[in-house]
Amino acid sequence: MIEKKVLRELYSRLGKEKVFSDREYMLAYSYDATAMEYWPDAVVFPTREEDIAEVLRICSERRVPLIPRGAGVGYSGGALAVQGGVVLVFTRMNRILRLDAANFLAEVEPGVITADLQAAAEKRGLFYPPDPASLKTSTIGGNVAENAGGPRCFKYGVTGNYVLGLEAYLFSGEKIRLGARTIKNVAGYDLKSLLIGSEGTLAVISKVLLRLLPLPPLRRLFWVDFATLATGAQFVQKVIHGHIQPAVLEFMDRRSLQAVYAYQRMPLSEKTGAAVLVEIDGSPAEVAEREMVLGKIIESSGPVGWTQAQTLAEQEALWQTRRNISPAIALLKPRKINEDIVVPAALIPEMVSFIEALAAEHELCIVLFGHFGDGNIHTNLMVDPADNDEMKRAEIVLDKLFRRVVELGGTISGEHGIGLSKKPFMHYQFSPVELELFRRIKAVFDPDNLLNPGKMF
Numbered sequence: 001m002i003e004k005k006v007l008r009e010l011y012s013r014l015g016k017e018k019v020f021s022d023r024e025y026m027l028a029y030s031y032d033a034t035a036m037e038y039w040p041d042a043v044v045f046p047t048r049e050e051d052i053a054e055v056l057r058i059c060s061e062r063r064v065p066l067i068p069r070g071a072g073v074g075y076s077g078g079a080l081a082v083q084g085g086v087v088l089v090f091t092r093m094n095r096i097l098r099l100d101a102a103n104f105l106a107e108v109e110p111g112v113i114t115a116d117l118q119a120a121a122e123k124r125g126l127f128y129p130p131d132p133a134s135l136k137t138s139t140i141g142g143n144v145a146e147n148a149g150g151p152r153c154f155k156y157g158v159t160g161n162y163v164l165g166l167e168a169y170l171f172s173g174e175k176i177r178l179g180a181r182t183i184k185n186v187a188g189y190d191l192k193s194l195l196i197g198s199e200g201t202l203a204v205i206s207k208v209l210l211r212l213l214p215l216p217p218l219r220r221l222f223w224v225d226f227a228t229l230a231t232g233a234q235f236v237q238k239v240i241h242g243h244i245q246p247a248v249l250e251f252m253d254r255r256s257l258q259a260v261y262a263y264q265r266m267p268l269s270e271k272t273g274a275a276v277l278v279e280i281d282g283s284p285a286e287v288a289e290r291e292m293v294l295g296k297i298i299e300s301s302g303p304v305g306w307t308q309a310q311t312l313a314e315q316e317a318l319w320q321t322r323r324n325i326s327p328a329i330a331l332l333k334p335r336k337i338n339e340d341i342v343v344p345a346a347l348i349p350e351m352v353s354f355i356e357a358l359a360a361e362h363e364l365c366i367v368l369f370g371h372f373g374d375g376n377i378h379t380n381l382m383v384d385p386a387d388n389d390e391m392k393r394a395e396i397v398l399d400k401l402f403r404r405v406v407e408l409g410g411t412i413s414g415e416h417g418i419g420l421s422k423k424p425f426m427h428y429q430f431s432p433v434e435l436e437l438f439r440r441i442k443a444v445f446d447p448d449n450l451l452n453p454g455k456m457f
């Protein structure tokens with residue numbers, strides 16, 4: 001619990017319209033997209049850089065934990081105030097400061113919503129590719145702090161591939177400017193990349209300089225149904241090796257389809273055991289060529305049905321179905337243990353069979369979907385926390401799952417980050433020496449461990 005005089009100082013320096021400590025606000029900012037809940041002591045909404053510097057000055061002088069937060073739709077508990085303190089919410093710092101078409105650059109405040117930046121860029125014929133399924137809510141600051149991915153990252157790369165520069169504040173209140181307005185830049189240690197994916201534990205991001213691309217003139221979206229998970233997974237491999245550079249290669253198993261069709265009140269064919277969403281893009285000539293090759297791959301893969309979106313509205317409807325999977329499966333059981341493992345793409349069929357065998361052996365409901373093009377398998381263990389036996393079986397399954405992922409050369413998190421939820425599993429991927437190095441890096445940035453404490457390791 002922070003002292004009353006700290007609250008008084010926050011109120012007096014920032015004003016009542018930016019600082020809140022009443023129960024309603026504490027509850028609203030006590031959770032994210034995980035099932036965890038930790039109450040902060042105060043919530044502050046900065047509207048300009050000076051506010052950030054002021055809050056940091058107060059928190060560092062008074063030794064109060066500070067937790068940066070965007071939209072709070074993180075999947076690993078990164079924005080939760082595990083030790084109380086002040087949550088700094090960036091949703092009011094949401095201005096696109098500059099869209100520089102000549103240099104393909106965007107300069108934004110951290111609270112800009114991902115989809116808003118994409119829409120503003122598209123109006124100028126520009127393209128910001130990273131597209132987490134939460135893009136209509138998540139913020140650029142949260143995306144950078146988690147190094148968020150998404151469907152189009154298969155072809156275009158993750159958020160970090162688009163960050164050219166960052167402005168940020170250390171917990172001490174000192175400001176740093178990292179990166180440059182250029183694609184090439186090898187001067188000094190790459191601290192910008194260290195901050196990308198650092199989950200708000202090293203510095204508070206106050207401005208982001210992003211690289212944009214020219215908007216691809218054409219996009220085509222296909223939805224292909226398969227009888228079994230295995231035939232769907234084999235199709236994914238064929239598309240990867242088909243020389244058509246798909247922008248998106250998303251996979252959904254029967255359970256995700258059942259859940260999302262029920263959620264949308266649509267009937268699902270008995271024949272459908274899995275589905276794959278494929279998007280191709282490029283110039284008209286490139287798209288025509290890729291469409292022809294993809295058509296042949298589909299025909300030779302024995303689908304039970306397929307459709308191509310004919311209009312923008314149809315494209316959006318297919319995307320919405322894909323994006324509804326997360327909320328739809330959350331209704332299957334009281335709790336969703338949501339893992340986002342990644343294995344090298346060629347090993348997906350092996351990993352999927354392994355998970356299916358685990359589910360059968362331990363009698364657990366596991367739902368699989370995700371960005372199979374880049375090997376990112378969202379593995380959702382659907383459990384009831386009141387069922388002790390089921391929770392124990394889930395623990396065993398997680399242990400086997402992570403061990404296998406690391407054996408196959410993969411990673412325990414592709415895009416959701418470690419935060420609180422994956423913290424107990426870091427030792428599967430990192431040795432004690434490596435974890436100690438993380439701790440020492442954290443101590444250089446934040447010696448008193450007050451910036452987003454208790455996360456990652």
Ligand SMILES: Cc1cc2nc3c(=O)[nH]c(=O)nc-3n(C[C@H](O)[C@H](O)[C@H](O)COP(=O)(O)OP(=O)(O)OC[C@H]3O[C@@H](n4cnc5c(N)ncnc54)[C@H](O)[C@@H]3O)c2cc1C
Nearest residue numbers: 070071072073074078133134139141142145149200205415
């Ligand atoms: C339905 C659904 C679908 C999703 N799909 C995807 C997906 O496809 N791909 C994907 O990658 N993720 C996905 N996510 C996870 C989530 O949306 C991303 O992690 C996103 O980047 C979180 O953004 P946010 O603004 O909500 O950040 P928050 O949840 O508020 O914060 C996340 C982390 O960022 C830190 N942070 C936030 N702002 C700053 C800042 N200014 N400076 C320093 N640190 C900061 C926080 O401290 C925290 O550690 C999904 C989530 C949901 C609920």
